[in-house]
Amino acid sequence: xxxxxxxxxxxxxxxxxxxxxxxxxxxxxxxxxxxxxxxxxxxxxxxxxxxxxxxxxxxxxxxxxxxxxxxxxxxxxxxxxxxxxxxxxxxxxxxxxxxxxxxxxxxxxxxxxxxxxxxxxxxxxxxxxxxxxxxxxxxxxxxxxxxxxxxxxxxxxxxxxxxxxxxxxxxxxxxxxxxxxxxxxxxxxxxxxxxxxxxxxxxxxxxxxxxxxxxxxxxxxxxxxxxxxxxxxxxxxxxxxxxxxxxxxxxxxxxxxxxxxxxxxxxxxxxxxxxxxxxxxxxxxxxxxxxxxxxxxxxxxxxxxxxxxxxxxxxxxxxxxxxxxxxxxxxxxxxxxxxxxxxxxxxxxxxxxxxxxxxxxxxxxxxxxxxxxxxxxxxxxxxxxxxxxxxxxxxxxxxxxxxx
Numbered sequence: 001x002x003x004x005x006x007x008x009x010x011x012x013x014x015x016x017x018x019x020x021x022x023x024x025x026x027x028x029x030x031x032x033x034x035x036x037x038x039x040x041x042x043x044x045x046x047x048x049x050x051x052x053x054x055x056x057x058x059x060x061x062x063x064x065x066x067x068x069x070x071x072x073x074x075x076x077x078x079x080x081x082x083x084x085x086x087x088x089x090x091x092x093x094x095x096x097x098x099x100x101x102x103x104x105x106x107x108x109x110x111x112x113x114x115x116x117x118x119x120x121x122x123x124x125x126x127x128x129x130x131x132x133x134x135x136x137x138x139x140x141x142x143x144x145x146x147x148x149x150x151x152x153x154x155x156x157x158x159x160x161x162x163x164x165x166x167x168x169x170x171x172x173x174x175x176x177x178x179x180x181x182x183x184x185x186x187x188x189x190x191x192x193x194x195x196x197x198x199x200x201x202x203x204x205x206x207x208x209x210x211x212x213x214x215x216x217x218x219x220x221x222x223x224x225x226x227x228x229x230x231x232x233x234x235x236x237x238x239x240x241x242x243x244x245x246x247x248x249x250x251x252x253x254x255x256x257x258x259x260x261x262x263x264x265x266x267x268x269x270x271x272x273x274x275x276x277x278x279x280x281x282x283x284x285x286x287x288x289x290x291x292x293x294x295x296x297x298x299x300x301x302x303x304x305x306x307x308x309x310x311x312x313x314x315x316x317x318x319x320x321x322x323x324x325x326x327x328x329x330x331x332x333x334x335x336x337x338x339x340x341x342x343x344x345x346x347x348x349x350x351x352x353x354x355x356x357x358x359x360x361x362x363x364x365x366x367x368x369x370x371x372x373x374x375x376x377x378x379x380x381x382x383x384x385x386x387x388x389x390x391x392x393x394x395x396x397x398x399x400x401x402x403x404x
Contacts, residue, residue, distance in 0.1 A: 010072040017074040022110045027391040028062040030106055032126050033117030036067040037092035042305030043117055043142050046199055053378045060393030068094035096121040103128025111135050113389040117142055119168045127171055136388045139172035143302055144185050166190045174388050178303035179324035200377035201308040203369050205281050208314030211289030220273055225254050228291040232260035232284055232306055240297035245269050246342035260287055289313035292357055299340040301325045308372050311364035316357055318348050333364035
């Protein structure tokens with residue numbers, strides 16, 4: 001360690017903090033994943049929302065989040081960062097090098113339950129830690145790595161990745177899928193013991209009242225007759241940003257496509273406005289709520305948390321009739337394209353605007369509040385955690401816990 005100035009001190013201080021935390025008599029849940037970076041999206045928001053909710057509603061549970069970082073660091077907020085190298089062209093994501101070291105760090109915190117949010121080094125390290133301390137490990141399947149391998153490298157890459165994916169997820173005590181789409185992919189790969197639990201949304205952060213259409217039109221230099229289509233997310237190939245661009249170009253005036261973060265590094269395109277990545281969810285909500293519709297063309301999306309966030313903002317969604325988005329969007333809250341073909345997608349956008357867009361947005365908000373508020377989602381997840389771990393504190397609300 002002394003080859004790297006300061007690293008031994010970082011490790012020692014981090015270990016001291018973790019050892020101190022391990023003396024907490026409460027059952028400890030650890031979430032761990034590498035899908036956590038300065039510019040990452042849905043998984044990070046899910047984990048931070050869970051941490052906040054557990055602190056407020058399940059005080060009988062100690063919760064830690066272990067993720068890669070630029071250096072070893074453990075803060076009072078329960079977020080532990082372990083040094084890992086940046087992935088080349090990985091948009092800030094980091095890849096830990098050692099499964100055993102990652103597992104050792106997790107085991108040192110004496111967890112009662114671990115949730116692994118990926119099948120990579122942290123997920124494998126979670127299984128190592130579970131074996132060391134004798135605690136159950138849940139796998140939350142946020143992605144389809146076999147599908148991504150096929151998309152980026154060709155169909156030849158799908159089967160080997162799928163086999164490894166199935167082998168790893170088959171070792172978890174329970175597998176949580178955010179959608180029937182991903183559950184079916186797991187079943188096809190030979191994984192069992194699956195429960196489907198959708199993600200949720202922070203309904204106070206993502207709210208129609210954050211909308212300010214005159215502000216956005218002025219910022220963009222557009223007239224009041226503009227029809228504003230918005231997408232927010234990473235500039236990843238699977239997001240099918242090219243489909244959105246081609247569709248809006250086919251439609252022409254008065255449609256404009258606003259890409260928040262997803263247009264980074266792209267050459268200028270007609271009728272397309274690229275805005276920078278927004279770290280603050282309230283800033284994202286302000287832009288989305290100021291638009292007429294949210295557009296999402298990924299036909300293999302595992303879930304699509306940003307879609308729920310748009311609906312919570314009172315904005316209807318144009319999606320594709322496949323993947324996880326098709327499970328949260330229907331004709332009552334938006335419009336589904338028959339495919340991710342640009343012609344089909346353009347027709348779906350036109351079909352949405354032939355309807356009462358404002359009424360659809362209001363229905364989207366109501367639907368999201370009733371079915372996808374984080375409180376409902378985490379209550380359901382805690383039932384699973386209690387069942388797997390045997391720890392009643394997961395289903396013990398604040399008032400009941402205070403009595404004991």
